[in-house]
Amino acid sequence: MQAELQDQLETVNSELVEMTRLVGSAMNRATQSLLDADLTMAESVIAADARIDTLASDIEERCFDLISDGQPTEADLRIIIGGLRIAASLERMGDLAEHVAKQARLRYPRLSIPQELRGTFAEMGGLAEAIVSKTGAVIETQDVSLTADIARHDEQVDRLHRELFTIVLSKSWTHGVEAAIDVTLLSRYYERYADHAVSVTRRVVNIVTGAPYVGVSL
Amino acid sequence: MQAELQDQLETVNSELVEMTRLVGSAMNRATQSLLDADLTMAESVIAADARIDTLASDIEERCFDLISDGQPTEADLRIIIGGLRIAASLERMGDLAEHVAKQARLRYPRLSIPQELRGTFAEMGGLAEAIVSKTGAVIETQDVSLTADIARHDEQVDRLHRELFTIVLSKSWTHGVEAAIDVTLLSRYYERYADHAVSVTRRVVNIVTGAPYVGVSL
Numbered sequence: 001m002q003a004e005l006q007d008q009l010e011t012v013n014s015e016l017v018e019m020t021r022l023v024g025s026a027m028n029r030a031t032q033s034l035l036d037a038d039l040t041m042a043e044s045v046i047a048a049d050a051r052i053d054t055l056a057s058d059i060e061e062r063c064f065d066l067i068s069d070g071q072p073t074e075a076d077l078r079i080i081i082g083g084l085r086i087a088a089s090l091e092r093m094g095d096l097a098e099h100v101a102k103q104a105r106l107r108y109p110r111l112s113i114p115q116e117l118r119g120t121f122a123e124m125g126g127l128a129e130a131i132v133s134k135t136g137a138v139i140e141t142q143d144v145s146l147t148a149d150i151a152r153h154d155e156q157v158d159r160l161h162r163e164l165f166t167i168v169l170s171k172s173w174t175h176g177v178e179a180a181i182d183v184t185l186l187s188r189y190y191e192r193y194a195d196h197a198v199s200v201t202r203r204v205v206n207i208v209t210g211a212p213y214v215g216v217s218l
Numbered sequence: 219m220q221a222e223l224q225d226q227l228e229t230v231n232s233e234l235v236e237m238t239r240l241v242g243s244a245m246n247r248a249t250q251s252l253l254d255a256d257l258t259m260a261e262s263v264i265a266a267d268a269r270i271d272t273l274a275s276d277i278e279e280r281c282f283d284l285i286s287d288g289q290p291t292e293a294d295l296r297i298i299i300g301g302l303r304i305a306a307s308l309e310r311m312g313d314l315a316e317h318v319a320k321q322a323r324l325r326y327p328r329l330s331i332p333q334e335l336r337g338t339f340a341e342m343g344g345l346a347e348a349i350v351s352k353t354g355a356v357i358e359t360q361d362v363s364l365t366a367d368i369a370r371h372d373e374q375v376d377r378l379h380r381e382l383f384t385i386v387l388s389k390s391w392t393h394g395v396e397a398a399i400d401v402t403l404l405s406r407y408y409e410r411y412a413d414h415a416v417s418v419t420r421r422v423v424n425i426v427t428g429a430p431y432v433g434v435s436l
Contacts, residue, residue: 064299067285068292077286081302088306169396178387180395181402188403 005070008062012083013139015059019090020136022052024129026097027193031125033104034186035118037111045101052094059087082207086139089196089203093132096193103186112182114175117167124160124190127153135197142208147201157194161187223288226280230301231357233277237308238354240270242347244315245411249343251322252404253336255329263319270312277305300425304357307414307421311350314411321404330400332393335385342378342408345371349415356419360426365419375412379405 026045033042063080066072072080103112113121131153134146164187167173168180206213244263251260281298284290290298321330331339349371352364382405385391386398424431 064295067299068295074286077282081282081285084299084302085306088303165399168399173395177391177395177398180399181383181386184399184402185406 005066005072005076008066008070009076009079012059012062012066012080015055015062016083016086016090017136017140019052019055019059019087019094020132020139022048022055023090023093023097024132024136026052026094027100027128027132028125030097030100030104031121031128033101034112035122035125037104037108039105039108042101042105042108046098046105049094049098052091056087056091060084063087078210079207082203086200086203089200093193093196096189096196099189100186103182103189107182112179112186114179114183117164117183120160120164121186121190124157124187127157127160128190128193131157131194131197135200138201138204142204144201144205144208147205150198150201154194154198157191161191223284223290223294226284226288227294227297230277230280230284230298233273233280234301234304234308235354235358237270237273237277237305237312238350238357240266240273241308241311241315242350242354244270244312245318245346245350246343248315248318248322249339249346251319252330253340253343255322255326257323257326260319260323260326264316264323267312267316270309274305274309278302281305296428297425300421304418304421307418311411311414314407314414317407318404321400321407325400331404332397332401335382335401338378338382339404339408342375342405345375345378346408346411349375349412353415353418356422360422362419362423362426365423368416368419372412372416375409379409 026048029041030045032038033045063084066080067077070076106112111118131150134150134153138144138146138150164183168183173180202213205211244266247259248263250256251263281302284298285295288294324330329336349368352368352371356362356364356368382401386401391398420431423429
């Protein structure tokens with residue numbers, strides 16, 4: 001019974017890692033659709049979100065069954081409940097990638113963002129990619145030393161988020177209100193995506209070390 | 219043992235109802251601070267969020283103990299896991315109320331929103347109040363017939379959210395980019411607050427009826 005439970009826990013862990021891959025790929029492709037006004041790419045991100053949602057439901061159901069049938073120890077239980085929380089955060093990260101893709105689709109065939117901000121959004125996309133890859137590694141390896149890296153990337157995303165506010169509010173902004181709102185919302189999607197990843201890594205730290213979970217204000 | 223568990227489940231339920239009161243009061247006062255540029259009120263909302271966070275942690279811990287010590291049945295387990303999810307959603311609703319209050323504080327002593335939109339935000343605040351009160355009632359009474367009302371209010375919030383977009387993007391908008399962004403973000407906070415409440419009521423439906431939980435895209 002206990003060996004079976006451990007197998008199941010490993011399956012949950014693999015599925016969570018798979019989710020980080022899917023939401024990472026979704027955000028990468030969403031960023032590309034945004035930078036290139038690529039409608040096909042945007043549509044593919046929007047269509048793929050259902051798979052992420054399904055995987056999250058599957059994990060939820062598996063965790064539920066493990067608790068009710070598996071006679072988990074307290075340590076197992078910490079992993080299972082943590083897994084439920086992590087799946088929920090990853091599912092929301094998928095939604096945020098979908099929001100970016102929908103924004104790209106909304107303005108197609110125009111770009112959603114002014115040419116001179118493409119570099120900043122490319123940078124945000126790159127940071128999102130780094131964050132989610134390392135989050136996947138933290139889940140897979142339980143090596144929490146990577147969390148410092150992730151926190152640093154998250155600070156960079158926050159800095160870019162603040163910079164974008166300054167830019168759209170400056171006197172030299174010539175793109176009007178609609179573009180300012182698009183940039184602000186898009187920037188917020190990346191910022192929240194990164195926050196959720198930080199929240200996931202804190203859940204893993206909580207599982208691995210038993211240290212209390214410290215929430216992220218999302 | 220089973221009687222003890224039922225007592226504890228009732229305690230969790232009361233605490234969740236208490237959370238709806240706290241996050242309802244937080245959003246009410248946040249709205250008032252926004253409409254009146256009332257710094258003291260805004261500060262009180264921001265200071266009170268810690269209590270909401272603590273209550274959420276307490277519930278989480280209690281649920282964890284119940285699973286590990288209480289030998290819950292599958293039906294109990296559904297309630298406990300649902301309770302964990304509900305607490306997380308309510309905690310985020312508290313954060314969103316805090317975001318509104320912080321926005322009011324940021325522009326103090328000016329109003330964050332143009333005079334002519336105060337009515338719309340007052341309406342959003344009223345809908346948020348109705349939604350969260352009814353959400354509290356659904357948790358307390360398990361009477362899921364109120365969910366139709368809540369869904370209707372949520373649609374009204376969505377409609378106001380779309381209207382505000384139209385207004386800030388119209389040619390007659392004279393308040394500039396900063397005010398447009400403030401209005402957009404504020405409107406999004408109310409819209410997400412309402413979405414989280416809908417998500418909570420769907421969790422209750424899932425607990426009460428056993429019908430599958432249908433996610434809300436947040």
